[in-house]
Amino acid sequence: MSGMSKIVKTISATILPFITIYGLYIIAHGHLTPGGGFQGGAIVASGFAMIVVAFGSIWTMEKIKEKHLSIIESLGAIGFIGLAFFGLLFGAKMFFANFLVKQDVIPFFNQIGQGLSNINTAGLLPLMNLAVGLKVIAGLFAIVLVMAYATSKIKEGTAK
Amino acid sequence: MAMRNSAAIIFFVIVAIFIILGLLSIHPFGDTSDINTSMDDHIIQNTQKETGADNGVTAVVFDYRGFDTLGEATVLFTAVAGVILVFRRLNK
Numbered sequence: 142m143s144g145m146s147k148i149v150k151t152i153s154a155t156i157l158p159f160i161t162i163y164g165l166y167i168i169a170h171g172h173l174t175p176g177g178g179f180q181g182g183a184i185v186a187s188g189f190a191m192i193v194v195a196f197g198s199i200w201t202m203e204k205i206k207e208k209h210l211s212i213i214e215s216l217g218a219i220g221f222i223g224l225a226f227f228g229l230l231f232g233a234k235m236f237f238a239n240f241l242v243k244q245d246v247i248p249f250f251n252q253i254g255q256g257l258s259n260i261n262t263a264g265l266l267p268l269m270n271l272a273v274g275l276k277v278i279a280g281l282f283a284i285v286l287v288m289a290y291a292t293s294k295i296k297e298g299t300a301k
Numbered sequence: 302m303a304m305r306n307s308a309a310i311i312f313f314v315i316v317a318i319f320i321i322l323g324l325l326s327i328h329p330f331g332d333t334s335d336i337n338t339s340m341d342d343h344i345i346q347n348t349q350k351e352t353g354a355d356n357g358v359t360a361v362v363f364d365y366r367g368f369d370t371l372g373e374a375t376v377l378f379t380a381v382a383g384v385i386l387v388f389r390r391l392n393k
Contacts, residue, residue, distance in 0.1 A: 172354040177362065179373075207385060218378055225367060237367035239352060266354050269363045269370075276374060280381040287384055291391035 143197030143293070153195040160188030164278075171270035178270040182277025189278075190285045198289035210283035217276030224265055224272065239264040 144150060167174075167181030193201050228238030328335060344361060354360040362370050 172352075172356050172359050172363075174356060175358070177356070177359045211381070211385060214378065214381060218374060221374055222371065225371065237364070237371075239364050264353060264364075266352065266359055266363050269367075270359065273363075273370070273374060276377065280377050283381055284384045287388045291388040294391050 143199050145195050145197075149195045153191050157188050157192060160191070161185050164188065165274075168270055168274035169267065171274075172266040178273030179277055181270075182274040183281060185274075185278045186281035186285070189282045193285055193289050198286060198293050201286060202290050205286075207283045207287050210279040210286070213279035214276050214283065217272045217274070217279065220272035221269060221276065224269055228265075239266070 164181045164185035167176040171177035231240035348357045348360045352360040
């Protein structure tokens with residue numbers, strides 16, 4: 142039986158969705174309010190690190206492998222640099238050109254207005270925040286999970 | 302060992318000289334008369350018009366200085382790849 146007591150497990154499993162929602166809110170509103178992809182991703186990854194502490198890294202490693210986290214992180218990196226390369230094709234034809242700046246980022250989602258303080262503004266910035274957020278979530282969670290798992294393997298004496 | 306120590310002392314003295322020279326040439330605290338502020342004035346006044354973002358920091362990080370953020374993301378990627386590589390034998 143790995144992990145901490147039943148009280149800690151219940152509490153951390155209960156507040157994990159709230160931490161995740163808050164981090165995703167920080168990522169999604171990165172171009173409007175303080176925060177962004179890095180900060181929101183760190184919040185979500187710290188919530189998952191709490192799960193690793195409460196339930197034990199061996200239990201967590203049975204649920205999700207670091208290979209999948211690595212794939213998610215690479216997808217975030219590819220999305221980020223892909224959006225940067227799309228700037229070479231459209232708009233100002235520069236690397237990192239913000240070619241969506243005067244348009245709707247998400248079509249059919251403009252009912253709440255076109256001005257500032259609208260989540261559907263700022264061109265590429267929300268998409269880049271999302272890509273960097275995915276990258277930071279998966280990357281930090283993979284670091285914490287891999288190191289905790291190796292430590293518990295050494296403690297058990299089953300490491301090769 | 303003595304050679305490493307003397308090399309460390311030499312590097313320490315060189316770095317300290319550079320830091321002290323830099324501190325001597327700094328302007329007085331709060332004196333903004335001789336500072337060129339054209340870059341931050343441009344960013345403060347035109348961020349909302351040019352990028353549509355209310356958060357100027359995110360606009361600078363992802364739009365004006367996107368190349369720097371690419372380097373930052375590369376640093377994170379390298380860190381994760383290094384950690385997974387180092388602990389690969391233990392995670393089998």
